[in-house]
Amino acid sequence: MEKIILTGDRPTGRLHLGHYVGSLRRRVELQNSGQYDKIFIMIADAQALTDNADNPEKIRQNIIEVALDYLSAGLDPARSTLFIQSQVPELCELAFYYMNLVTVQRLQRNPTVKAEIQLRGFAEGAAEGDTTQRQGIPVGFFTYPISQASDITAFKATTVPAGEDQEPMIEQTREIVHKFNAVYGPTLVEPQILLPENSVCLRLPGTDGKAKMSKSLGNCIYLSDTADEVKKKVMSMYTDPDHLRVDDPGKIEGNTVFTYLDAFCTPEQLTKYAPDYASLDELKAHYRRGGLGDVKVKRLLIAVLNEVLDPIRERRHYYEGRIEEVYKVLEAGSAKAREAAAATLAEVRNAMRINYFEDKELIAEQARHYAARQ
Known part of the structure; x- marks a missing residue:
């Protein structure tokens, strides 16, 4: 096959x-x-x-x-x-x-369908749990x-x-x-x-720490964003709200900046942009015990993301002319x-x-x- x-x-x-x-x-x-x-x-x-x-x-x-x-x-x-x-x-x-x-009943039980209906606001004016009678749900969408x-x-x-x-x-x-x-x-x-x-x-997650990056929530970093746009969005990213000073211990869990580093940062990039750390785990440990500021971590993420996006931007520029x-x-x-x-x-x-x-x-x-x- x-x-x-x-x-x-x-x-x-x-x-x-x-x-x-x-x-x-x-x-x-x-x-x-x-x-x-x-x-x-x-x-x-x-x-x-x-x-x-x-x-x-x-x-x-x-x-x-x-x-x-x-x-x-x-x-x-x-x-x-x-x-x-x-x-x-x-x-x-x-x-x-x-x-x-x-069957209609099987579609009603589909978790993705239910989540998308709620996300797009089709559920107004109907009894909770009744997806067939909700106002405004197009048949094609259902x-x-x-x-x-x-x-x-x-x-x-x-x-x-x-x-x-x-x-x-x-x-x-x-x-x-x-x-x-x-x-x-x-x-x-x-x-x-x-x-x-x-x-x-x-x-x-989105840049605001919400569960999902979504165009409708306005919490996205786009593949076509410029380097300055990426910098601005990363600097406004959700981190640990209790990490008020550099010396304060910080939380990694739910911290969007570290989530993005886990998703994008390679060992080679870490060596290039943060040579004081042998691994991301070492960087995280420093943040947890205090002494590492959010701005420094965000600057690392900005460098990593722009290195990922630079060749994408270059190819996009080529095709935009064609x-x-x-x-x-x-x-x-x-x-x-x-x-x-x-x-x-x-x-x-x-x-x-x-x-x-x-x-x-x-x-x-x-x-x-x-x-x-x-």
């Missing part, structure tokens, strides 16, 4: 460090490893429209932002297929068929786990690099695969999630993705016995049947 990756992002804004450590950095590593036969990277505009239907221009304008982030992070169109979800209409047809395999299953299975993905918050979604896809194959025969491929190896990267070329990459990738999805859809239609015009045996059999009745 081929080893195939499918993953992507909603084009609701520029990508940030949470996207980068959660999956984007890993995608580039997997692409460059040569271990996978095919890699599909999707800009999920159709999914983004499920809760942005009144602002399509937002999605339209952010297609190029996400594409620039992909290319600047190191995704290579020669090795990864970059495509736009809405340009592969076969995905909609697959999702329609899968809807018959999932059923997006089914759409996601369509995206994954259309390309026969065996691996989906994602953060831990997406585990319930991948489990829902596996359930759909099991149900379809049980009803119609072995057709679809069951995917597995690939989580970040560094546990800190599973859910990078926007027409970027759109050609997306157009070619979308055509390639549509070809792959169409092949899977043909297999699905065949398994479901709705391939009427291609089933010559059915036509011949019925012709003989009615001829015999003449």
Whole structure:
């Protein structure tokens, strides 16, 4: 069996460090490893429209932002297929068929769906716990786990690099695969999630210390931020509120600056920017016992992040001067993705016995049947 990756992002804004450590950095590593036969990277505009239907221009304008982030992070169109979800209409047809395999009650129990409904404020004016009657929940948004299953299975993905918050979604896809194959025969491929190896990267907190970096919360450091913007955001980062003076003992737990250092700082960078410490653990121990100020630690993080982002900024600048070329990459990738999805859809239609015009045996059999009745 081929080893195939499918993953992507909603084009609701520029990508940030949470996207980068959660999956984007890993995608580039997997692409460059040569271990996978095919890699599909999707800009999920159709999914983004499920809760942005009144602002399509937002999605339209952010297609190029996400594409620039992909290319600047190191995704290579020669090795990864970059495509736009809405340009592969076969995905909609697959999702329609899968809807018959999932109950409303099962969608209600999906933790990711419930969390996203709360996050987007769809729950106002309804009884607690009743997701079907809540005001303002678009049907497309409520059923997006089914759409996601369509995206994954259309390309026969065996691996989906994602953060831990997406585990319930991948489990829902596996359930759909099991149900379809049980009803119609072995057709679809069951995917597995690939989580970040560094546990800190599973859910990078925002600069304000909130549980998750989120565009809607305004607590992001973007891949396209300038060095000065990174410096400003890091210097305002949440640390230990009780660490008022340099000599005060400090807490590492819940301290956003140290969380980011765990996610990004390599031993080589520590030696380069903080040569007085042999390891991050030694730096943390100094902070815990007192005598190490927040500003010094933040300056270390600024240096580390800008070293990570400098080559990304350089590549982005290159592609920003070649926007027409970027759109050609997306157009070619979308055509390639549509070809792959169409092949899977043909297999699905065949398994479901709705391939009427291609089933010559059915036509011949019925012709003989009615001829015999003449």
